[in-house]
Amino acid sequence: MPKHILVAHDLSLEADIAVRRAAQLAREHDASVSLLHVIEETFPAPVLARVKEAADVALQESARNNRLEQCQRLIRQGRATAVIGASAETLRADLLVIGAHHRQFLESFDGTTLEQIIRTCQVPALLAIASEPQPYDRALCALDFSVGACNAWCAACAWLAPHAELLALHAYDAGRDADKTQARLDEQRALLEQLIRDESARVGGSLPRLQCRVSPAAIQTALDEVIDDWQPDLLVLGSRSRGALQQALLGSTARYYLRRPPCDLLISA
Template identity: 40%
Template sequence: MYQHILIAHDLRDTADMALCRAAQLARQHSARLTLLHVLAAGQSTEQQEKVRQTLDQSLTRYAPPGSELRILAGKPSDVVLQEVQNSGCDLLVLGGHQQRHDLFSGTSLDRIARRCTVPMLLVARNDSTPYQRAIAAIDFSLCACSALGKASRLLPAEAELHAIHVFEPDKGTAKQVAEQLQMQQGLIEQLLHDETQHLPPDSPKISHEVLQGGILRSLQEQIKARRSDLLVLGSHGRSAFSQALLGSLAQHFLHKAPCDVLVVR
């Protein structure tokens, strides 16, 4: 269960889209909702009041009663990260879009994703119905296991959560590769068995599979084939897969998200 959701809103259409998702999750979890806006430098008092009125309208239209509005000044990424700490929230929601913007520019978004101490949800789909089909990329790191658990608690009980481990075999004969694959499958099965013991009884059903090939292509194909509405990623760890997530893989999915993306440290 999530208890306090923080949504960073930059006044764009995608921010209201993210607000709708944050509001849906707040209702699902009976959680508090706080909307944060970071003022642009040099705004006049009149402009600031107009911003407040616009945000109040969005809260009234989309958010549950009692939701809080916070308007602060400063460098956007720093303000967001500091407010995560100060507010005690347990989920940060951002709206994703392709156009460059200070809060969501490449370096700022990557910095927030790397340093955010709570799960970060990037909303890329204009759909605020409860999640139904999620994919979690897993390896043997603690971070990936944490991401699986956080996703299980985020999803409704009737949703499907499909865990995928992408296996790139060492060079060898066909028999040796088959043996490596069998070993990976056994290890993943044991890992998931152990992890599911810690989940609430009303958690969504978790299926899994081990795939051979490149990580990026495998995830792209699975997201498309399963019509997934959420991709779950661990953001760091010690394994080769987790190191890849820190670099090009996480960056790719954060900036070219085919669906909503949940990033967990």
């Protein structure tokens, strides 16, 4: 069961949104929360001490504003992407929550801090953008048969309340033979339902209300259609699986929605 949430806080307004979401999830799941701020600049020792003190005051205020009475506050130095990933592992965090840092730049630059963090972090990462977070009611997961997608689906099950709905959407090209299209889609649905049963057994415990759907459209088109029609408050995606070399980029679907999040976004490798 989820126990520890780590929030990467850059002292921005967007990071405070992430704290609000972390606080909501912590109350819902009886989890602990740690706030982490990373100082990337190099300062003389006296200046560094004042910078750390100011950052700690800001974290303390954010925790107090969100009723996190027993919140661990951490100030670290180094490259943010590396420190956040290492801290998530060292603290054995079950979830990393981040805000949409400097969203005005996301359309223009490759290799953003957000992408680098999610690409290298070993725990599920939640991009929180809802300014007044309520418990999730509707979650949409792009679920194929990859390890990353299955891990993302399991992470969603762990952090969704039993009242929430989790819709697994599988995109499958059934070919151009109209006579065989429906039979192929039905076959894929049966396989998807079996996958969900298998993964449900792996998660265990209370699960959200599960649904599944198979679409003949390309995955991004299928997701956009369901997002427009169903209005989920959480989108769940697997990042591309890692190979022998550390992946250079996120998968194209995760990368697309990370830059244009329609709602909160949960990504897992």
